[in-house]
Amino acid sequence: MAIRVHRFLPSRLPPPTNTQLTWIRGLWFIALALAVVLDIAGTVFVMRDVYRNDPQFHRLSLTSQIENDGSVTVESIPDVAGVPAVPALSRITAIDGKPVAQDTPVWDLAARLKGKDGQVIALTLVLPDGRSATQRIEVSPRYTEGRDLSPPLGRDGRMAARMIISLLTCMTLIGCAVLLFLRRPQDPVALLFSFSFLLFAGAIDPPLNLWLATGMGNAFDVYTTLAWALLVIGIAAFPDGRFTPRVVRWILVVAPLMMIPLAIDEVPVWISVAIAFILPLFLLICHVIKYRRFPPGIERQQVKWAAFGFGSGLLLLTLAFFLVEVLGPEPLNGLIILTLFNAGFLAMAIGLLISLLRFRLWEADRVISRSAISAVVTLAVGIVWTLSMDFLKLGAEWVLGRESETAATLAGAILAAGIFAPTQALAMRWAKKRIAGDESRIQKLVGRLHVWRTTEMPEEIGVRTLSALSAAVHCNGAALLVDGPRGPQLLAARDVEQADELGRPSYDPVADPRFPLTLPLEDEDGPIGQLLIGPRSDFNRYNAAQLDGLNAMTEPLAETLRASLKRAQQAESISMQMGSVEERLARLEQNGPRLSPT
Template sequence: MAIRVHRFLPSRLPPPTNTQLTWIRGLWFVALALAVVLDIAGTVFVLRDTYRNDPQFHRLSLTSQVENDGSITVESIPGNTGVPVVPAMSRITAIDGKPVAQDTPVWDLAARLKGKDGQVVALTLASPEGQSATHRIEVSPRYAAGKDASQVISRDQRMTARMFISLLTCMTLIGCAVLLFLRRPQDPVALLFSFSFLLFAGSIDPPLNLWLATGMGNAFDVYTTLAWALLVIGIAAFPDGRFTPRVVRWILVIAPLLMVPLAIDEIPTWINVAIAFILPLFLLICHVIKYRRFQPGIERQQVKWAAFGFASGLLSLTLAFVLVDVLEQSPINGLIVIVFFNLGFLAMAIGLLISLLRFRLWEADRVISRSAISAVVTLAVGIVWTLSMDFLKLGAEWVLGRESETAATLAGAILAAGIFAPTQALAMRWAKKRLAGDESRIQKLVGRLHVWRTTEMPEEIGVRTLSALSAAVHCSGAALLVDGPRGPQLLAARDIEQADELGRPSYDPVADPRFPLTLPLEDEDGPIGQLLIGPRSDFNRYNAAQLDGLKAMTEPLAETLRASLKRAQQAESINLQMGSVEERLARLEQSGPRLSPT
């Protein structure tokens, strides 16, 4: 039985056949159309709900919340006086004596609550404990006015920020899904992520509210858990479709089974959160093993970008869920949670897209190091600011003779600003020294050239230079030509097929598509050759720092080659003269008088 299960679980996801790709393409277009329709419909619903439905509740000093089953719960707007206090999770059971069904949609309930200013509405409310009470509340815009006046950011500004970040996330997920499907249709990992992103694009904000308001909470749970399962299977098989280590292949069985508790609302939230985040985190840790098994090159950089995106995304999503329990319910806090939630999906989608499409893979080290340093510095400053607030309040009370919240907050902001900027600058300078970039590697090469010019032969300098350039700018191939009596001659080549062609008299490097960069080698004495650079190994353009570094090292390389070639010619001339002298001595010994042995 164990052997059958072992054979049943593949060690690698096979690419789809042409027949399979036909129906996969049909399913993908359905998922794409559904995501687009849900995003558009969700956006329309959120705007109508904010500007048409919510005001009807606010005019009665209430705020509404759509539950997973589509029912509506209400509570009082905090801070309003002269109105009854309605506890959270209460339900409206009757309006002016007319019963209200629990499954009444929010738009119908808002229409029934609509009244003229000054009109008194009798609301029968059932508390979470089951107690029922009838309250007579006057319809008035002053409740909402007081609510908006207490907010730092107005309703329109909050809605603009929310729609911008939410729609940006949805469009990014859809865009990534489309690019993955078009660029890598035969890659099973890319297909898994493409489907997952489309499903998530149709289930996060703003479509999320539409799912709940229409009473399709159960379908929403299945929809999102399917997206989660596809995501974790894709993470397990990333980037080449292989499950490494071999135990990871069991994710093909575990992920569908874990969809069941994730889709059940009665399961405690902490269990669902643990399942949703711990399993992807475990898979990311497993990628450390896969990373070490890869040789330095493209595969390692792909793992770096993907791990950076997923780690950042999971951290942001975890922070969003933590803030839901920590922060008080308010519009501005809700906006903060939405921002972190969407940033999590943005980070995962962008990191994975860069990895699979191999876009700027070699910039991963610099981006990851700077992001990590900025995060650590920001966290440290936040901790210092939090710890200092109590001391600042005591200081303000001692100086002003009373507690001054404004003075303490202002002093804390000044302290945080004074610490953040210089600390971040110091950290970035330290990182620049410790985490050398392409510019630093080329500068080290220039320093070594001055040593090699007096110790190494031209061929050895060429080989070492091309090896150093390959590590510095990640070129897929390179060659070094020097001017000779009969034209350019090949001095050294690295990872170039049919390199002998480069030494032909008729060879034109500018017309060779294998070398997008042709750099002349010239010093004060004139030109001496050419440095031919192939495309980057991730097939992206060289960045500005790499181009500047390459141009800056051409003159030192030309000087080194000229000095080494001259020294090699002198050594060759001396060797020829020594050979000639030895040949003459040998002739003299053969033709000279011979002594008798007796």
């Protein structure tokens, strides 16, 4: 039984074989083509819907909403006087007595609503409670006059912002999927994320409305839930395909089962949000366990970036769905929700792309920590300021009377400007010092060099220096050469294969591809050696702070090595002299007069 369970639920996702990769590659290209086609077709549909279909509804004081089955519901434009109120989720069943089928596409319904200015159209509606009502509404552009042109809610401005944000998200998802597939085709985790991002790119805005308008809401539900299942399994198996702890491998069963309630429209929104976004957050606990089990190095940084991207993305998506239920139907609110929704997908894609492609992973500590500290400080200051404002209002009412809102507001402004703003600045300055960068670590090394020059031998200084540099700049290898009577000599090496070659007289460090950085060690007395630095362990270029720190360290290191080497030579000379003296004394004792035993 244990063998069957093990075979049914593997503890690690195996890499695809060459045969499997052949048909996986075909499926991937189909998913890529479908995502691109859906994005283009969805963009065209949204443009035509906004500039051709919506105006016909607006001229009758109505707004339209495409439902999951492709049908169209309407409601009155808010704050329009002189027209009958039409509640949300109402359906048009007849226009001037001519019946309208429920499955009429939005573009056909908009065409049938066309009328000349001043024409009165009789609309027969089925209200959400099942009652039928006939409303006579005059066709007029006055219902939306001033609304489409007033900043920042102008129609063109909203449309431009929506298209830029949505298409940027779709292109990011597609680009991330392409890079993952091209760079890691035999990584099962990268394949899961690549397929998931392609499916999501063809399902979010702008293709979203196209799915619904064509009556393919059920297919859309299956499409998006499949993308969600692939994403969740990929999160659970990240980064090496192992399910840690082993109980997490049951996600291979749970994720497909959770697709069922997610695909059912009748399931309450809060349940769907909990399943889709909140439950995957608990999988990040697995990342904490994996992080603790990995040794310090590249794997830990990968887990950090992935957890940061997944965590922030899922939280943004949860917030977006929460605001849908809280905010009203104003256009600006819709743009805010759309921005949060797309930002969630961008965060997951960018965090994962940086993690798997190992791009600037060692900057994760500062990015994540400073972002978290900034958010906590801002939230704490906001809460304290809000409570202080309430207490100030109560105190002002008690002292000056109830008509003292102006005094309380003025006191709150003084409090914010004089106390909380400087407090927040001090907290952020403390956080910046607390989270030290590579340059500060190298400065600490320079300070230690001045101590080592009088206490440590050259070999010990070399070993300690390379160890400190490895932690500061995260190099994949390093070596330290010093000038000797017969040419450069190897003083110390770290994580370098065939290090003995570095001490050969014919060795040229500039021509060695293992060391992209060759820094001369030189002080006021001249050159003394060379510091060889290998590539970063995430295979990215050294940033400006790291290069400046390394260049600033070479002179103190040269001075320390020169002083230590001179002290070592003096100690060796004294040791040789002492040895010579001891040898002469021994000879004298051997050749001197011997005492008689009697």
